[in-house]
Amino acid sequence: MPTVQKDIINKLQKDILAWQGFSAPTIAKANSIGLGPLEAAFPNGVFPTGTIHEMLCYNLTNTAATCGLLSGLVAALMAQGGTCIWIGTSRKLYPSALNAFGVDAARFIFIDVQRERDILWVMEEALKCEGLAAVVAEIREVSFAQSRRLQLAVESSKVTGFLLRTDPKKLSATTCMARWQVTPLPSELEGQMPGVGLPRWQVDLLRVRNGTPGSWQLAWTGDSFLSLDEQLHQHTFSTTRQVG
Amino acid sequence: MQKRFVSLWFRHLLTDWLTLRQPELQQVPFVVAAPERNRIIITATNLLAQQHGITTGMASADAKAVIPGLKVIDHLPEKVDQLLYRLGEWCIRYSPLIALDPPYGLIMDVSGCTHLWGGEQQYLDHLLNRFRTKGYDVQGAMADTVGAAWAVAHFGKADAIIAPNQHIEALLTLPPAALRLDQVSLERLRKLGFYTVKSFVSIKRTALRRRFGNDFLLRIDQAVGTVDEPLQVIHPIEAYHERLPSLEPIRTAEGIEIAIKTLLQNLCERLRDEGKGLRTAVLKCYRIDGGIVGAHIGTNRASNNTTHLFKLFALKIDSIEPALGIELFTLDAYKIEEVPQDQEVLWASDSCELESNDLAELLDRLGNKIGTENIKRYLPYESYWPERAIKKATSLTEKPATTWRTGRPRPSILLPCPEPIQVMFKLPDDPPVTFIYKGERHEVKKADDAERIECEWWQSKRPHRDYYVVEDNEGRRYWLFRSGHYTDEGAKWYIHGVFA
Numbered sequence: 063m064p065t066v067q068k069d070i071i072n073k074l075q076k077d078i079l080a081w082q083g084f085s086a087p088t089i090a091k092a093n094s095i096g097l098g099p100l101e102a103a104f105p106n107g108v109f110p111t112g113t114i115h116e117m118l119c120y121n122l123t124n125t126a127a128t129c130g131l132l133s134g135l136v137a138a139l140m141a142q143g144g145t146c147i148w149i150g151t152s153r154k155l156y157p158s159a160l161n162a163f164g165v166d167a168a169r170f171i172f173i174d175v176q177r178e179r180d181i182l183w184v185m186e187e188a189l190k191c192e193g194l195a196a197v198v199a200e201i202r203e204v205s206f207a208q209s210r211r212l213q214l215a216v217e218s219s220k221v222t223g224f225l226l227r228t229d230p231k232k233l234s235a236t237t238c239m240a241r242w243q244v245t246p247l248p249s250e251l252e253g254q255m256p257g258v259g260l261p262r263w264q265v266d267l268l269r270v271r272n273g274t275p276g277s278w279q280l281a282w283t284g285d286s287f288l289s290l291d292e293q294l295h296q297h298t299f300s301t302t303r304q305v306g
Numbered sequence: 307m308q309k310r311f312v313s314l315w316f317r318h319l320l321t322d323w324l325t326l327r328q329p330e331l332q333q334v335p336f337v338v339a340a341p342e343r344n345r346i347i348i349t350a351t352n353l354l355a356q357q358h359g360i361t362t363g364m365a366s367a368d369a370k371a372v373i374p375g376l377k378v379i380d381h382l383p384e385k386v387d388q389l390l391y392r393l394g395e396w397c398i399r400y401s402p403l404i405a406l407d408p409p410y411g412l413i414m415d416v417s418g419c420t421h422l423w424g425g426e427q428q429y430l431d432h433l434l435n436r437f438r439t440k441g442y443d444v445q446g447a448m449a450d451t452v453g454a455a456w457a458v459a460h461f462g463k464a465d466a467i468i469a470p471n472q473h474i475e476a477l478l479t480l481p482p483a484a485l486r487l488d489q490v491s492l493e494r495l496r497k498l499g500f501y502t503v504k505s506f507v508s509i510k511r512t513a514l515r516r517r518f519g520n521d522f523l524l525r526i527d528q529a530v531g532t533v534d535e536p537l538q539v540i541h542p543i544e545a546y547h548e549r550l551p552s553l554e555p556i557r558t559a560e561g562i563e564i565a566i567k568t569l570l571q572n573l574c575e576r577l578r579d580e581g582k583g584l585r586t587a588v589l590k591c592y593r594i595d596g597g598i599v600g601a602h603i604g605t606n607r608a609s610n611n612t613t614h615l616f617k618l619f620a621l622k623i624d625s626i627e628p629a630l631g632i633e634l635f636t637l638d639a640y641k642i643e644e645v646p647q648d649q650e651v652l653w654a655s656d657s658c659e660l661e662s663n664d665l666a667e668l669l670d671r672l673g674n675k676i677g678t679e680n681i682k683r684y685l686p687y688e689s690y691w692p693e694r695a696i697k698k699a700t701s702l703t704e705k706p707a708t709t710w711r712t713g714r715p716r717p718s719i720l721l722p723c724p725e726p727i728q729v730m731f732k733l734p735d736d737p738p739v740t741f742i743y744k745g746e747r748h749e750v751k752k753a754d755d756a757e758r759i760e761c762e763w764w765q766s767k768r769p770h771r772d773y774y775v776v777e778d779n780e781g782r783r784y785w786l787f788r789s790g791h792y793t794d795e796g797a798k799w800y801i802h803g804v805f806a
Contacts, residue, residue, distance in 0.1 A: 122719060122804050123782040123783075123804055125719060125804075126717065126718045126719045126783075126804035126805060126806050127718075127806050129718040129719060129806055130718050130805075130806020131806070133718070133806070143659055144658050144659065145658055145659065145660055145665060154719045154720060154721065154722070155718065155719060156692075156696075156716060156717055156718060156719060156720035156803065157684040157696050158686070158692070158695050158696055158710065158711065158716040159715075159716040159717055159718045159720075159806070160710075161710035161711070161712060161716075162712070162715060162716065163806075166710075167684055167686075167696075167710065168660075168683065168684070168685050168686075168699070168705075168706050169660065170683065170684070171665075171669070171681065171682070171683050172681070172682045172683065172684070173672060173676070173680060173681050173682075174680045174681075174682065175676055175680065176676065176677075176680065180675070180676055183675070184672055184676065187668060187671055187672060188668060188672070191658060191664055191665065191668040192658065192664065193658030193662065193664060193665075194658045194665070195658075246780075246781045246782050246783060246806070247781045248751065248752075248777060248779075248780070248781035249752065249777060249781065249783070256752070256753075257752060257753070257754045257755070258752045258753065258754050258775045258776070258777045258783060258805075259752075261783070261805065261806045262781070263806075282806070
């Protein structure tokens with residue numbers, strides 16, 4: 063393809079993104095979440111904050127892996143301060159584990175709702191509160207209209223919301239920014255050492271609005287994410303990270 | 307705080323006042339008398355008349371026989387009460403809590419007031435001298451209890467200050483009348499030969515109760531301080547209460563909204579002036595059919611923000627059933643706290659911290675709809691036992707007393723209670739080779755060494771747990787434990803959590 067046409071297409075893509083509300087990121091904000099090559103899947107190559115993400119948690123191990131990834135993401139979102147609100151009907155997240163992902167669990171507020179239908183109301187109220195780092199809700203079912211309401215709430219407040227979808231049968235189209243699926247991968251220790259190593263996940267982005275879905279492998283090193291795909295291709299990447 | 311009370315006794319209240327009004331009375335003995343059962347009985351005397359042996363209760367004819375030309379002034383009904391009330395109001399400059407002690411006394415709660423005058427002695431001197439220079443004959447005393455202060459003011463040495471916790475010794479030498487006993491008891495005590503408090507106070511309570519009744523013991527307890535004596539202060543601190551009657555019965559949601567807004571505006575105006583905010587408020591709606599419906603709100607932080615409080619009530623308007631109509635709305639704020647003065651911050655951070663007002667208001671809204679007990683925050687707790695390693699924070703701003711434990715890994719998901727699993731192991735002290743959980747077989751590929759966690763001995767005598775982090779063939783990581791020692795009979799395996 064001639065370069066002129068490529069430039070035109072790039073420019074058009076940028077324009078479309080701008081009209082859809084994705085402003086080009088400033089340099090300071092770029093790469094702030096630390097997900098490595100996975101961030102390239104998102105528009106402009108930046109993890110989108112101030113929108114709703116959807117994460118599929120069908121079973122216990124899935125949920126645990128998702129909680130791990132989410133804790134790491136929230137840690138990055140809470141680096142600038144703020145609190146996180148976690149809504150659910152049967153919450154099993156263990157606050158003591160959050161410390162390993164660099165989050166102070168004392169800055170989490172857990173809201174245990176008795177009825178499933180209150181979750182959306184609580185989430186919408188929380189999303190309207192400006193300055194919160196993240197709002198997480200464990201929910202079975204969200205209709206398209208309900209997800210649109212949530213999207214409208216975050217557009218003015220710029221809070222990042224996460225929906226943990228716990229029922230695979232109730233999956234439907236939503237306005238969410240991205241749909242994630244996290245599954246645990248066998249851990250590895252260097253030099254065939256015995257024992258269980260760092261948490262590793264297969265992160266699938268099943269759907270990304272204006273982005274490119276794909277599949278990545280990530281590990282948590284204790285203070286940051288480590289991209290395993292990149293490690294395979296670029297050996298220099300891991301030298302800058304500390305394993306521990 | 308150590309309670310301190312002052313009792314004042316105006317011995318010639320009415321005559322002193324008359325002397326102030328008519329200075330020519332200063333040099334002559336005079337009495338105030340009122341007709342009673344066809345006799346003129348003296349109700350008050352001045353000091354000069356008293357020195358001639360004239361007392362209250364004497365017939366005025368008898369008194370005139372003692373002092374020829376004694377001036378008798380007609381009694382002024384209710385003047386004494388008025389006078390006492392006015393003196394009480396004047397005393398508010400010395401303490402906010404003043405109670406009347408009819409007929410001729412005042413009781414002041416001076417706890418925490420005296421240092422403003424440089425000490426208790428200076429305080430009492432200042433107070434009494436102000437009255438004396440004005441022309442009132444007053445006696446006062448300060449003590450730990452109302453009863454003791456009263457006793458010393460009336461029967462002890464003048465202007466006495468009983469040091470803290472010394473009031474019982476001070477009472478012992480006083481006559482029984484110092485305990486404010488009724489006339490019958492006093493008479494009986496006199497007949498029995500008890501002339502001082504000391505002589506009967508050490509008698510067994512059952513014996514005293516049998517002879518003198520419960521009131522007698524109550525008076526002793528009040529003087530000693532074992533029983534609290536409530537004061538009826540003349541200017542009680544007003545309750546935070548607002549009323550709004552309606553001309554026409556209100557039946558619509560808009561009407562109720564307007565009523566709540568009006569009530570809140572009035573209440574918040576007062577709260578703002580006093581620098582206070584409410585933590586709980588109760589709205590009551592009196593219906594014309596006699597029923598009372600209402601709503602109750604609570605806040606995480608004292609608030610006097612009308613809009614915010616109205617939002618909390620707005621969530622509950624649906625539950626208010628007006629039926630035939632509501633004729634009266636009342637709003638009570640039962641829990642009031644100081645509102646910290648918000649300082650204007652020049653570079654306020656955008657993020658919503660735990661201390662921020664936005665978060666507190668959000669949680670108020672959520673808590674009033676789904677219940678505040680469902681909103682939780684966890685702090686680390688000094689315990690290795692996983693269920694007890696976290697504790698619920700009591701308030702939004704409570705700081706962790708200890709740090710989060712970092713040594714061994716903890717699972718992202720902790721099951722509400724450990725679930726039993728079937729295991730197979732090669733060596734009894736090793737992690738299992740396979741385990742079956744919910745009908746699914748997991749082959750353990752990797753495992754960490756055991757972490758032994760014992761329950762604190764003062765909590766319960768449960769067996770210790772040996773925790774293992776294991777990873778199965780699909781890379782799923784679990785937290786398993788064996789309850790008890792492997793040689794024990796009841797040693798069982800459980801799954802307790804799932805790692806990320």
